[in-house]
Amino acid sequence: MSDTSPKPEATPDVAPIAALIDPMPAAPPRSQWLDVWDQFRRHKGAMAGAVVLILIILLVFVGPWFWPYEASHIDIRSRNQGPSWAHPMGTDQLGRDMLARLMAGGQTSVSVGITAMLLALFLGSLVGVLAGYFRRLDGLLMRLTDLFLALPLLPLMLVMVLLFRDKLNGAFGPETGIFILIVVAIGVTSWMPTARIVRGDVLALKEQEFVLAARSIGTTNLRMILRHVLPNVLSPIMVSATLGIANAIITESALSFLGLGFPPDFPTWGRLLFDATDYLQQHPERVFWPGLAISLTVLSANYLGDGLRDALDPRIRGR
């Protein structure tokens, strides 16, 4: 058959019926993410949260390059100083600059938060997608999720840190060892909410026509999940990600605060707060900065998560 279709009979006299013409939108089409951004921008708390969070991360990772003091530099002659121009947050009992330690601690805390969140997100999405997509795995995986939700998490995390600290320290060195341990401890104990949400969304998604269409042209399960399912459950995963960072930072700080986190010479925000409580009578101001850093980071991450949830929810969007 040739490509050139026969010309339709010319009917110049008859005007097309107005109702039969497809209405052409005047504005160019908008992508989904543009709508999301528009909604997100209107949420003041979320915008403020995003700005503060980015500022904190920049300060913590770029700040040390511009700051003359090393976090571990001991200057015993200038110990226990109050705030001054040289040391805006004072110095600790060994004369280490508190601002430098706060930034170094922030690097660890934020890295732990992000890495643990990624691990929890990976586990949660994996379990959620598998449980939602493969009917046979559903019962088993959801029982597993219920079981994990019934575990007393903080006590178990404390026990895990106690049990594996020395082994991992021996294998990877004291800093990397405890980093891996805490990230894994937080990751394997916080994937359950993500898994549940993702499973619910996948279950609903599986019944839609485009999945049937993709199936009918012979899409394999792997490609179906990667190409059609995952992009569509991205919004709950993104919300879980921001809330997960907040959760992971709090958990890490709590572990460090209980003395079962990072070693003393390796600052994190929780550890700094814990160390400062020993000098509560003499230098109460030392408690303030690490605590404020934790609170501000978590608060902004929570606001960001709230705003994202609203922006990504099509029922709220455009209202």
Added chain:
Amino acid sequence: MLTFTIRRLVIAIPTLLFISLAIFLLLELAPGDPMAQVPLTVPPEVKAKMREALGLGEPVYIRFFKWIIQFFWVEPQVLIDNLLGTGFADGKLRILSWQTRSPVMDIVAQRLPQTLTVVGLSYVLGVLLAMPIGIYSAYRQYSFFDQIGTFISMVGYSVPTFFTGVLLIVIFSVTLGWFPSIYDTMHQVNDWDSLVIQIKQMIMPVSVLALYNAAQISRFMRASMLDNLNQDYVRTARAKGLSEKVVVLIHVLRNSMIPVVTVIALGVPQVFGGAIITEQVFKVNGLGHLLIGAIEANDLPMVQTLTFIFAVLIVLFNLIADVLYSLLDPRIRYE
């Protein structure tokens, strides 16, 4: 309804068994040796005997089975004995702590009241505080009160208890000297003055936990009220000419309480877990403090039992939440 409750109870048993097995196996990997404190001059034979006395000589599954028997069979008998003065548990071996060589459950029973007074009171206060805030915030959505309330609850939810606790200590103990920073468990209340002291030492730990709980619950309360305020039945109630008070406080509130009650029930075990940190901040001599001490001293029977008690609390309150949900909402009937 009854069948549902019974079925859930039956499902809870394997869950609990599995959790106890998981905790047991995790602790099995513990590197610490309970004999580490014994002097080196003690000959190895004697050490082996001492190990056996601690119940360490036998294979894992026998020890697990023994622990299960002790926890689920012997300890309840001890409880009945103490309550009724009977002698069921005479001569039976109980779970012994390696630190003190005394039964774990006796120590738990000593520590439980401290945790319950502080945690329980703070939870009740938190709920009482959260409900009016949540209701009013939702009723006047986007008003000044709502903006402030939402912001404070977000802050209360984000700021960790170990920071609020330490901050309160700095302000009220170190600077102002109003309240003691350490909770005195031995303090006995027998007259007015000692009651005042007791209240003073309870104010800070209770308010820290209450603030955190109130922040979480008021967010749920507000969201739940908002969901209901736009429903058709509210318009109907108003159209009937009912007063605004009746509409909001009876019609809307009752329906909004359904999810909130389950959240409150589900939050109870979490509060026990979170209290570990608050107890550590204020040196409250409760269950959390006991757990941290046991972990640091490598007292495995104590850690095992305490962790399992926390697990039992979680499973129990999950069950309570499910049952409450179906009781409160007649549309939901699990059969």
